[in-house]
Amino acid sequence: MKVASTPRQTAILRDPRLLTLLGVLAGLILLWIYLNTAITFPTFVRFFINGLVESSVLFLMASGLSLIFGLMDVVNFAHGAIFTWGGFAFIWAFNLFTTTAAEAKDKTSPLAWMQMGLGPLPATALALLVGLAVGALLGAIIEILAIRRLYGRPVFQILLTLGLVLVLDESMRLVFSLNSPSYDLQSSPWPSGNFRLGPDISVNWKSVAIVVTGLVVFIGVFWLLNRSKVGLVIRGGVEDNQMVQALGYNVKRYFFGVFALGSALAALGGVAFTITSNGGSQGMGQLNLLTAFVVVVIGGLGSFSGAAVGALLVGMITPFIGYHFSTIADSFVMILLVLVLLVRPQGLFGGKKY
Amino acid sequence: MRPSNPPTSAATPSGPDSSPGSDNLLVVEGLQTYIGQFHILQGLSLAVPRGAVTVLLGRNGAGKTTTLKTITGLTPPKEGRVTFDGQDLTGQATYHIARHGIGYVPEDRGIFRELTVEENLLLAARAENRASYRRHLANCLDLFPDMQRFLRQKAGTLSGGQQQMVAISRGLMTDNKLLLIDEPSKGLAPIVIKAVMDALQKLKSQITILLVEQNFTMASTIGDYFYLIDDGHNITGGPMERLIADTELTRQYLGVGFA
Amino acid sequence: MTNLNVTENASEQTFDLNPAARQRLEAARQTTLRQRGPFGFSRAGLVIAFAALVLFVLPLMGLPQTNARLISQVLVFVAFALSYDLLFGFTGIFSFGHALFFGVGAYSVALCSLNLGWPMWAGAVLGVVVCGLLGIFTGFVSLRVQGVFFAMVTLAMATTAFSLSGRLVDITKGDEGLSLIQAPDAPDGTTVYYLALALAVVAYFGLSRLINSPLGRVLVAVRENERRAEMVGYNVLRYKLVALAFSSVIAGLAGMVFAFRNGIVNPGLLSTDISLLPLLMVILGGAGTLYGAVLGAVVIECLNFILSSSEFVNNVKNWAVVGPILEHWLLLLGLIYVLIVLFLPFGVVGTWQQHRQRLLGLFKKS
């Protein structure tokens, strides 16, 4: 069977992801030259690191959204609520784990076993797991009870998940019995040391941890999507659901897994956010959700690496643009969204899946 | 691989009421299928003998594609029965049906355009081990030596003929007993159609095939048995020689002419 | 081969109505007439008119101020929900930033009177114009994208207005808000009460006229099947813009009256919560029915007002079982809402309408 084949055309320089990365770097250098008249080099580095941390938190939130909204086309407004739940569950568990049994007020509580009086680092690690589990569980429940009936019906998804926001936000107050909507992590012995990167530049260990987490998640999910069999089924299922079933896979179960994973990532974002801002607030989820939507849309629906680049772009806006135009920094993100949707609705890497 | 037994005369599908129970791999009885409000299959029955190529013929909109989709469970029937290898598959989920050993090559090929050819095949191989994957891949490459050249290319960048090779290969990556192929000639240039036909000829010795085809030349060349369907029910069926001899029938139901 | 005897006028629309068809047409017209009550009101319209009459005489019989304030708040949100229903329920436009118009209406009055020293009515007139234009502008910008993305763009625009109103401290006094010193209010609050009543009544009857007009029917057609409406020859974008303009003007007016009622205009009027409210109300009551929107607004606002008032919360705390539930009534509301979306997508009124025939049949049998 002789059929002319098209030549392989994978010239690496034509890859839009790489081009955009280069563009971002070039833009930053230009920005630095411009700002150099206004800010010193150490300030620039500080801004840059702040931007990286912001980008990482955004990316964690947006990565879940990218899987659920970008890949599976499910609009989940409750994503922000899961983000908040994750953050609050983390703080709640952290406080429990760091309490010693002796300090505990109520010794008969069924959660008494959690009061192990752990040090800050192991407590953080365990609490992180709790946060992730809570996120995944919420995602699973939402998928089974609601989303499952609504695949392919975006308007109903929005309507329904908006209602879920009410339910989740209100039930969170019930579960964590919060009188004041914020916790303070600083009162707990969190590892808050700095290390010096050079003269006048010191970096917070927390920031390093957040950025590393972001990178690990990016690599992990990228590997899962692109190199594993599960990723293969999901990518195939997104493109042609019926065909994957005809090949013998129970696509529903895979999609369920993706939804739970995406929700766990949202919770992870919430954890990261509470760590960077030393506490949580009721509104943090909704606030970040819109920005995360912007990130996903800018990056391009369905493009996971696009979400990473989008997070980097938007994350850098706050410290840099905010320095000069503090009044419109958050409006700028919205203007960016409108512009992107109008000029390039498919986003930077839109149409290119995963 | 299975020896290609010539089916016994009892297995010969002889019309709308073919008798199941003989050496038929797949028997379909009285299918009524709706898609939304569209009443597509209106009492369709057929039998696919083991080790042969059975061709479904009929005009556009006659219900050929829906027949295949009903067998795979993608459009479950409202009434009727699908029996495969002695097991009742009616109403089962698509992925269950596929695991019984039915491969499906849909119309327009249904390849995953964003995946590479290798990934397409890997996905089709399901959870089988490495050795079995290599064995099946070798078999496919034997059938389509050309495929070696574009294994790592994205399937979406392939030509129609190449995509067809991938689509058929996907059905051969597991030990399927039956391959449902929907209009492999659609949208292909005549010379490519010839190539697909040659490949299907080679395949005949390996697997039972139920083929949907509008191209009568192609159907008559590789088919052993035929079913002629119109308006979602069968008009007639039998050995292919009978249809080739009956030019009146082909003109009326496949060509252009007055009823 | 071909019949070419086509005259120039052959394509003129000439359909003769045969006698049988004419009879059916007349019968159909009679039925429609009979469904309307006295003065051409529909049954729902009669109920609304009666309610409005009661509300009109209520202050004359001495209405406590708290109740007057509650009722005027409810009426403001009735108008707001109605304006949203025109978009969502009738035209099928899924906006997620309706607070934009509500807040901009309120801010235009406040800014004009405080910063420019204009009289209230002049600010209100300007506010109407601004809201109308803003509605059309929003449409021009965001109607180029569909569905979810449209919702996102409108959300982004409302959020931008929200954050600007908080940040532009020199003009808006930021989160502190602008006080309307000369708000048109008699000591007992009746002026605002009557303003709100007038707005709600005008919105209801104005919109029900609009819905039954040729233009309104086209809007419904756009909701039902946009592509078909386009193929029939309607310029869908233009009709959507008209719907947006009407809707934003009514929403802006509601915002103004709300500002008068509260005596203060702050960024909270532009928040996502305000955008969410009319959606909740319309879904609860039933999208695409005006009285559904009214019902949803009345139920949610009354509950909100009663359940979040401090006296009530303090009283209820000690109740067994019911107490904790009522304390978290938003949770309950959310659950009810979710169940409605899942199982009664046409809202309470819509579902009632669908099943009315069957239910009435049941009653008659027994």
Added chain:
Amino acid sequence: MVSSQYILQTENLSRLFGGQVAVNAVSLGVRAGEFKSIIGPNGAGKTTLFNLISGMLPPSSGRIIFEGQDITRRPAYYRSRLGIGRSFQMTTIFPNLTVLENVRLAVQSREPHAFNFWQPASRFGGDEETAFAILDMVMLGGRELQTAQTLSHGDKRKLEIGILLATNPRLLLLDEPTAGMSRDDVPGIIEVVQRIKRAGGRTVMLVEHKMDMVMSVSDSVMVMHYGELIADGSPQEIAQNETVQSAYLGGYTERAG
């Protein structure tokens, strides 16, 4: 080659999807008042051709001329107003409105009062009368007050044709009106199409696979294959055309052995 006896002409009309040619340099002319059918095997490009003519898709190259006016770049609603009406393979109606309202809205689209937002629509009684007459013509008389989505599939098709007629098109594009219809519903549709033909005054283009219907109702038949126009003539000529037969029966004429 602009000739006034053609109501519709296309010149080298092409449409590509990705790299594939769906419609390949089609030049056709439809005479005013003619009933012309388009047939061809699966994937021949018939629906794409309709999409190009009705404005649902922009062409990759070529021109479309309707009554002497170049409409190649005109939007769909504009073409509808010019007098090109089209039905879809998947029925598209306004599901939650009454049958009468479906047609009345289409009648109204041609009236200057369509933008009136104050007077009740029922004041413009002429719209209703026309709608009733049209519903009679498409054999839906007596169902005027039923909700459109409760109609049977066949009746929905008739309603769609009624909506089309209400926009008073001079050129009617019917895309497989009998597709997916149960056998009992087909004669009704054929009768409606026959009535339109008998009423005269309209040019009709029909895509259809039911050969007996095509052959009995058409003045002329056009055959498409691989996106190209391969034959155009009277039903008899087409039935006897060997190229057409082989196009239907197989991609190439000699049998492979």
